[in-house]
Amino acid sequence: MVSILLAEDQALVRKGLKMMIETDRELNVTAEASTGREAVDYCFKQVFDLVILDIRMPEMTGLEASRLIRENWPDIKILILTTFYDEEYALEAMKNQVNGYLLKDGDADELIRTIRLCLEGGLMIEGQVAAKLMPTLLQQQKKExxxxxxxxxxxxxxxxxxxxxxxxxxxxxxxxxxxxxxxxxxxxxxxxxxxxxxxxxxxxxxxxxxx
Structure with missing residues (x-):
C-alpha cells in the first residue's frame, strides 16, 4: 500500500482529491494537512511514499514545504498540485527537485497516472507548464x-x-x-x-x- 500525505488548505477540495486518489486501491491518503507547516510536521511523525502539496497555503507555501521535505527526507516523492499556471512557481519547484507539477484541471485518471510516475521516480510536468518552462530553463542553463x-x-x-x-x-x-x-x-x-x-x-x- 502506498502511503500519501495530502496538503491542501481547502477542505472540500482536499476531500475531493482524496476520493479521486483512492479510486486506485493501492493508493492510500494516510494523512491530511491544511498548511505547508503541518505537512512538514507530519513528515517528522510518519513515513510517506509521496507528498502532494498545494502551492498557496497558510503559514508556509507548498514550495517552501517542498524544499524542506527534500532537504530532510530525500527519498520522499513530491508532487505539486496547483491551479496556478505560473512559470516562476514551476521553476522554483524544479529547483526544489520535485517529482511532479500538475494543474488541478485534470481528471482522476491523469492524477493517478502522474502519481504513479512520481512514485516510479519519474519527472512529470504538466504539458502546458512544460511548454513554457523548458525554453526558459534551457535559456537559463545555456551558458552552463x-x-x-x-x-x-x-x-x-x-x-x-x-x-x-x-x-x-x-x-x-x-x-x-x-x-x-x-x-x-x-x-x-x-x-x-x-x-x-x-x-x-x-x-x-x-x-x-x-x-
Whole structure:
C-alpha cells in the first residue's frame, strides 16, 4: 500500500482529491494537512511514499514545504498540485527537485497516472507548464552547458534523454526495445557514474550537458 500525505488548505477540495486518489486501491491518503507547516510536521511523525502539496497555503507555501521535505527526507516523492499556471512557481519547484507539477484541471485518471510516475521516480510536468518552462530553463542553463561525462555509453545517454522527456521506465523500455529491468539497471549505473541521487537530477543533467 502506498502511503500519501495530502496538503491542501481547502477542505472540500482536499476531500475531493482524496476520493479521486483512492479510486486506485493501492493508493492510500494516510494523512491530511491544511498548511505547508503541518505537512512538514507530519513528515517528522510518519513515513510517506509521496507528498502532494498545494502551492498557496497558510503559514508556509507548498514550495517552501517542498524544499524542506527534500532537504530532510530525500527519498520522499513530491508532487505539486496547483491551479496556478505560473512559470516562476514551476521553476522554483524544479529547483526544489520535485517529482511532479500538475494543474488541478485534470481528471482522476491523469492524477493517478502522474502519481504513479512520481512514485516510479519519474519527472512529470504538466504539458502546458512544460511548454513554457523548458525554453526558459534551457535559456537559463545555456551558458552552463558542459560536456557529458565520457564514461557514459550511448545507451545510457539515450535513457537519460528519455528521462528528461518525462518518460517512465515502461515507456523507455518500449521505445528502446529493452526490458524494464534492463532500464532500471542502466539508471542505477548512471546514478553511480554521475554521483546523482534520483531521476530528477538525471533529467537536469541531461538538459545541461551535451555530448
Amino acid at each position: 552547458v558542459t560536456k557529458v561525462d565520457p564514461s557514459l555509453t550511448e545507451r545510457e545517454l539515450s535513457i537519460m534523454k528519455k528521462i528528461s522527456e518525462g518518460k517512465s521506465n515502461q515507456e523507455i523500455a518500449a521505445e528502446l526495445f529493452l526490458s524494464v529491468g534492463t532500464v532500471k539497471n542502466h539508471i542505477t549505473t548512471i546514478l553511480d557514474k554521475l554521483n546523482l541521487r534520483d531521476r530528477t537530477q538525471i533529467a537536469i543533467y541531461a538538459l545541461t550537458h551535451r555530448s
